[in-house]
Amino acid sequence: MKTKHKIIMGDCLEVLKSISAESVDLVFADPPYGLAKKNGLGWKYSKHITLQEAWDIFNKDDFFEFNIKWVTECMRVLKHGGSIWVCGSFHNIYQLGFILQHLDAKINNSIVWFKPNAQPNITCRMFTESTEHLIWGAKNHIKTKWMFNYNLMKTMNNGKQMRNVWEIPLTPKSEKWAGEHPTQKPVELLKRIILACSKEGDTILDPFVGSGTTSFVAKSYGRNSIGIEKEKKYLPIIKKRLNPPQKTINDSEAEVQYLEN
Template sequence: MQLELIRNILGTPFYETDNCYIYNLDCLMAMRKLPDRLVNLTVTSPPYNIGKEYETPLPLEEYIEWSKEWTHEVYRLTVDDGAFWWNLGYVEVKGKGKAVPLPYLLWNSNPFYLIQEVVWHYGAGVAAKKMLSPRNEKFLWYVKNPIKYTFNLDKIRDPNVKYPNQKKNGKIKVNPLGKNPSDVWEIPKVTSGNGRSSKERTPHPAQFPEAVIERIVKACSNPGDIVMDPFMGSGTTAVVALKHGRKVFGFEINEKYCEIAAKRIEDFLDEVRHSSAQVSLFTLIND
């Protein structure tokens, strides 16, 4: 019903399929039209204001003000036990710093309660000559209610336990499902280039690996929940949300990236249909 309500308010999406809408709209303008307490989880990576091909850099003060505006809308749209995961990189602050982490400037720019910062360490990237080579980005994990919020730890436990049979007072000490992942996530980037391109690679220049978003979606939402991505990009959030039984909608101001996201979702759905057909055929053969 909530997705239908979104469609009634915003009109026909650029792309739609069951449980998924993508709008070729400015997210701030679109979110302002939607009612309160609509979204269970928001996962997004807005432009970092560093001059990438998909952004027009703003003066830093304007960028901070714009960030306040759209994150306040995310807060308004979030249900009481919902969450907001915000990916942030680095920016130069004139006269002060070359690679200042954006969380230093933005962590308290909205009404959410900050649970913690999560470091995504990706292991490969730009090689620097006059500074250490950057190899991480940050996520800020916010909730609306610091006492009651969705966190499904058992869904994301790390099975790689160093001492799985360790006991205390005769009982196995560790959880049989694995250990609690730390706040540093070792997940490779989506690579490009001949002979080394990731399987999930699209033409988008700043694509998330599905493994990062998958951990967030599984931990901070439940099947049937609504996930939003205000900066949809290549559609990673949408694919992961659909893969795990969530409903999803989002916004992408660049039509080219809307097309990339739509194709990626269709390719995923084709794989699902093909796998289902194979299972059905196998069942018939063995009946």
């Protein structure tokens, strides 16, 4: 099956307005968590510095308003029965859950992503955060039932029902070959979500596509995708991942477009 992939460079609050209502089957959003500091913290003996990207820095009121706006737009473009997945940490996930419930999404699960090799805590004044959280909601589930590929998930979990605690290590170096994005998600995480909640030929939207992980996984599994990203510095990474030097069978079947908003 030939799939189509659009990468639209621009602010998702603007770009989303140009996408038709009820036109996408699945939304995956990995938004700013609002946890970055102007000057990140680091260890003496390690190169790792906590997030300090300007795109993740908001004041309290602006952050809430931003979250309401993009979630509302994502719910508008989602088809009836479509799924929306949002991810975050304690910094943003409660707000996102509140907004989704307020917009009448049916919450199906909250997933705890356990990172066995999470970075140590630098301040030593609290427990080491080693999880992120994902909320899976569905739109107008009474009119049209949401999709859940139960049997496939069970098969992927050695024949046992898949639980809501997912143990997935941090994004391995082997997936970062195309360049550095500070919050690139592991392919395994997106693979589970896309295979669980969509079928071949469906369209998946990611309003914060970053290094292009969602589009990359959608392309690998025969789904169409729309990815939005506002930082131009990440475009070369996205391009390398979506048009790799060595083509696979799926690559030749895909058309990738890069658009400026």
